[in-house]
Amino acid sequence: MLKKLLAALFLAFVVGAAIVSLGKQPEPLAEGSESAQLLASYRYSVVREDLRLEDDSRPTQTNKGFGGADTRILDASYWYPVNDQGEVPAGKYPLVVYSHGFTSARHSGKHLGKFLASHGYIVIAADFPLTKRNAPGGPKLKDVVNQPADVSFLIDRVIVWSQDEGHVLSGHLDENRIGVTGISLGGMTTVLVSYHPTSRDPRIKAAASIAGPSSSFSETFYENADIPFLMLAADTDALVPYEVHALPVLDRVQRSSLVTIAGGTHLGFAGHTGLLRWLENSDSIACYSIMDNIDTEEEPWHDLLGTPEQGVLYEDVPLPCEKMPLPTGMNPLRQRMSTALTVYSFFESHFNQNPEKRRYFDHFLHEVMPKEIPEVFVARRNSLEPQTPLD
Numbered sequence: 001m002l003k004k005l006l007a008a009l010f011l012a013f014v015v016g017a018a019i020v021s022l023g024k025q026p027e028p029l030a031e032g033s034e035s036a037q038l039l040a041s042y043r044y045s046v047v048r049e050d051l052r053l054e055d056d057s058r059p060t061q062t063n064k065g066f067g068g069a070d071t072r073i074l075d076a077s078y079w080y081p082v083n084d085q086g087e088v089p090a091g092k093y094p095l096v097v098y099s100h101g102f103t104s105a106r107h108s109g110k111h112l113g114k115f116l117a118s119h120g121y122i123v124i125a126a127d128f129p130l131t132k133r134n135a136p137g138g139p140k141l142k143d144v145v146n147q148p149a150d151v152s153f154l155i156d157r158v159i160v161w162s163q164d165e166g167h168v169l170s171g172h173l174d175e176n177r178i179g180v181t182g183i184s185l186g187g188m189t190t191v192l193v194s195y196h197p198t199s200r201d202p203r204i205k206a207a208a209s210i211a212g213p214s215s216s217f218s219e220t221f222y223e224n225a226d227i228p229f230l231m232l233a234a235d236t237d238a239l240v241p242y243e244v245h246a247l248p249v250l251d252r253v254q255r256s257s258l259v260t261i262a263g264g265t266h267l268g269f270a271g272h273t274g275l276l277r278w279l280e281n282s283d284s285i286a287c288y289s290i291m292d293n294i295d296t297e298e299e300p301w302h303d304l305l306g307t308p309e310q311g312v313l314y315e316d317v318p319l320p321c322e323k324m325p326l327p328t329g330m331n332p333l334r335q336r337m338s339t340a341l342t343v344y345s346f347f348e349s350h351f352n353q354n355p356e357k358r359r360y361f362d363h364f365l366h367e368v369m370p371k372e373i374p375e376v377f378v379a380r381r382n383s384l385e386p387q388t389p390l391d
Helices: 002-022 034-040 106-118 141-162 185-195 283-291 332-351 355-372
Strands: 045-055 072-082 093-099 122-126 173-183 206-210 229-234 256-261 376-380
Touching: 034 332, 034 355, 045 106, 045 141, 072 106, 072 141, 093 106, 093 141, 093 185, 093 332, 106 122, 106 173, 106 332, 122 141, 141 173, 141 185, 173 185, 173 332, 185 206, 206 332, 229 332, 256 332, 256 355, 332 355, 355 376
Parallel strands: 093 122, 093 173, 173 206, 206 229, 229 256
Antiparallel strands: 045 072, 072 122, 256 376
């Protein structure tokens, strides 16, 4: 009798897991479209390595019951391409550093890491010491000001590996093609490490923020670096309001593009899509988690970001999840398709070593993709006919 009960429970578990992982599939991209073909393409197999890194040059600050530490520990993953023999193909490859969001972890970007690596990129991501989900003392939002140095530390590590004859990445990094991207607070980290007057890393040649808070940065702030910038955002994002964070980017950043996913959600940009696709709006979970970890009495804290003279706007920042109830959101799996295509084509339009291919990916990003994917709108600074769903 017990065996039958256990068998029944196991069968129920298997069926339930299958429904969660295989059910509620999104509408596919149009068959035969350039977008569908690009999403399904890959050049290499991918290997992911996990390791713990320690930056002994900087401490981790105290946080509630956590007494701090003399170093910063970063649990990291990196992805790289391999051929049929399991070896990294000859040549040098661009590097992209991915930064996760508040109360999240590096695995929120694993879909991007794998996709980019399959097309010849090295990608690295790490759990930030105090903004990660299980941070000692609880996630601390303001530690984002220390994360640009974490990103630079990760870049340093990959450079060291590329110079180590015994490392799998030996001789495979192109130090002239380094990019950064990140979601939510990781998007803010991306902006800080790319443009901040004292925290920026001049080795970065292109930056893509995914739903990153940016309302506090003026045009003066972005003048600290002359690099291409992409903002990828959802117009119904409950956590990072589109109108104040994403829409002003074209007026403030010289070499900028804005890609908008109409009806998208904040969590729809992340890699965790199993249960989320069954919710009417996946941001409902994020709102609960974020607001439970933000000390609203300490908002805002512009002085930690910089001064007005440096281009930091000392203005009220709208709190997440102020507009309720939330509208019905799109399937996160569908949103993830556009996310991968956007980030990849952006970096290829600047990092591909073939000029014709750079032009192709620029054209694909700004012209082809928005025609083939109805919910995607793309605008470029100084474009004659910018497209946003607010027009």
